[in-house]
Amino acid sequence: MTRLLLRRLRDLLVILVVVGTMMFFVIRLIPGDPALAILGPTARPADVAALRSAMGLDGSLWEQYLSWAGHVLHGDFGSSITYHQPVLGVVLEHIPPTLTLAVLSSVISFLLSVAVTSWYAVSPRNPLARALDRLSALGMAIPDFWISLVLVLVFSVTLRWLPSSGYHSLFTDPVQALPALVLPLVVLVIGQTALFVLTLRESMLGELPLAYLRTARAKGLSESRVMLRHVLPNALMPLITQLGSNFAMLVGGIVIIESIFVIPGLGHLLMGAVSTRDFPLIQGVTLFVALLFVLVNLLVDLSYAVIDPKVRVS
Known part of the structure; x- marks a missing residue:
C-alpha cells in the first residue's frame, strides 16, 4: 500500500x-x-x-x-484578470457548487445502477429487465442540453414546480438548495446511470461462466443469492473504475449544465475565463482539475485493495 x-x-x-x-x-x-x-x-x-x-x-x-x-x-497562482483576486481564492470559491453536483449525481447514479442491474440479474425474464439495454442506450444517446431544456420547459415553465436556475449552498440553506438542485441532478443522473448500468451488466455477464459460480450453485444456493452474494461484489471493480474517471470528468466538464441552470461552478468559471482571456484563471482551474483527477484515481486504486483480497496480496 x-x-x-x-x-x-x-x-x-x-x-x-x-x-x-x-x-x-x-x-x-x-x-x-x-x-x-x-x-x-x-x-x-x-x-x-x-x-x-x-x-x-x-x-x-x-x-x-x-x-x-x-x-x-511557492503557492502563488497569480491574480485573476477578471476578478482582480488571487486565482486560488477564486477557484476555491467556485468549487462547492461543482463538487456538490458531481458527488450527489455520482452517488445516486452508482446506487441506482447497482439496484437496477441486481434486479435484472435476479429477474432476467421480466419484460422491463429485458429492455434494460435499450433504455440504457437511450439514456446515453440523449444529449444533456436537450434533457435540460425539456425539464425546464415542463417543470419550471409549465408546471412551475421547480426553479429553472440559481444555486444555494446545500450546507447553509438546504431548504432553498434542494429544489434548485433537482433538475441538474436529474440530467446528470440519467446519463451516468445508463453508463454505469451497461458497465456493470457487462461485468456481471463476464463473471457468469466462471467455475466458482458452479461451485456455489452446487452447494444449493439460490440463483438470487449467487448473483447478489458472489457475482455482484466481483463485478463491481470495472464500475468503480468507471465511477472514478467519470467523477473527475464531471468536475471539469459540466459546463453545459452549469450554464443552462446558472450554477456558479468551475465549468461556468472556466468558460468565462476563456472568453475574457484570463490566462492565470484558466491555468489555475486546469491544474485543479488535473489534481482532482489524480486524487480520484488514487482513491479508486485504494478501493481495489479494500474490495479485492487478490489486489492486497499482489
Whole structure:
C-alpha cells in the first residue's frame, strides 16, 4: 500500500507539470490580447502596453513560463484578470457548487445502477429487465442540453414546480438548495446511470461462466443469492473504475449544465475565463482539475485493495 501511494504521488507531480506546461503554451494560442480585452478597443497603445507589463505579458513566452512556474512552486497562482483576486481564492470559491453536483449525481447514479442491474440479474425474464439495454442506450444517446431544456420547459415553465436556475449552498440553506438542485441532478443522473448500468451488466455477464459460480450453485444456493452474494461484489471493480474517471470528468466538464441552470461552478468559471482571456484563471482551474483527477484515481486504486483480497496480496 505504501509503494502504491508513493507511485501515485510521483505520478501526481509528473501529471501536474505536464498539464501545467502544456496548458500554459496552449492558451497563448487563443486569439486576442488580455490587456486589450480589459481596456477595450478604444484604449491607447501606451495604456495597453503598461497593462501588459503589469500583467507580466511583455516578455518572451519562456520568460513568462519560468516566472509563472516559479510563483506556482511557492503557492502563488497569480491574480485573476477578471476578478482582480488571487486565482486560488477564486477557484476555491467556485468549487462547492461543482463538487456538490458531481458527488450527489455520482452517488445516486452508482446506487441506482447497482439496484437496477441486481434486479435484472435476479429477474432476467421480466419484460422491463429485458429492455434494460435499450433504455440504457437511450439514456446515453440523449444529449444533456436537450434533457435540460425539456425539464425546464415542463417543470419550471409549465408546471412551475421547480426553479429553472440559481444555486444555494446545500450546507447553509438546504431548504432553498434542494429544489434548485433537482433538475441538474436529474440530467446528470440519467446519463451516468445508463453508463454505469451497461458497465456493470457487462461485468456481471463476464463473471457468469466462471467455475466458482458452479461451485456455489452446487452447494444449493439460490440463483438470487449467487448473483447478489458472489457475482455482484466481483463485478463491481470495472464500475468503480468507471465511477472514478467519470467523477473527475464531471468536475471539469459540466459546463453545459452549469450554464443552462446558472450554477456558479468551475465549468461556468472556466468558460468565462476563456472568453475574457484570463490566462492565470484558466491555468489555475486546469491544474485543479488535473489534481482532482489524480486524487480520484488514487482513491479508486485504494478501493481495489479494500474490495479485492487478490489486489492486497499482489
